[in-house]
Amino acid sequence: MDEEPKTRKAYREAQKHSQSQASERDKKRVQVEREYAREQRQKRHGKMQPNGQFDDITYKRVTGLKKKLNWAIGIVIVLLIIVFLVLAFV
Template sequence: MPELTRKEYRQQQKQAEREAEKRDEKRVETEREYAKAAHEPRKAPRAPHRGDFDEQTFKKVNSMKKRLNWAIGIVVVLLLVVAMVLFKL
């Protein structure tokens, strides 16, 4: 394999940089086009409108809310108990 001169090496490096810049410009342009297409409201996919909850779903959601509130309350009380035991408040 022949040795490269310093000038040939620099030329190869510059050529590689130019190619990388071209690829980067093309990538940026493609990303811009994609961003424009994604932000247009008529082209963006929409979730179907489900309307109000039916009665069964409403009851399930409310019961889960109550359980979550109870769980949060119990965790807070337990944290206070642990703090009192650790710090002897």
């Protein structure tokens, strides 16, 4: 409480200084968050090789899922046709 009142110029300089420090902190925080998000995304998704291709394990997994999805879509379409025929002719 022994501080003397600041002049307007000193107050503005202090405000600029604190704003620039906050801005620098925010820039660093955003950079760190982006790096962390990039690392987590790479961990979560399959590892990609430098040329953009998936590794063998991921490729086999994706291929198996594609086949299962195609079968599921086909079965749903057949069931819809059966339901339509039952509703139309009963």
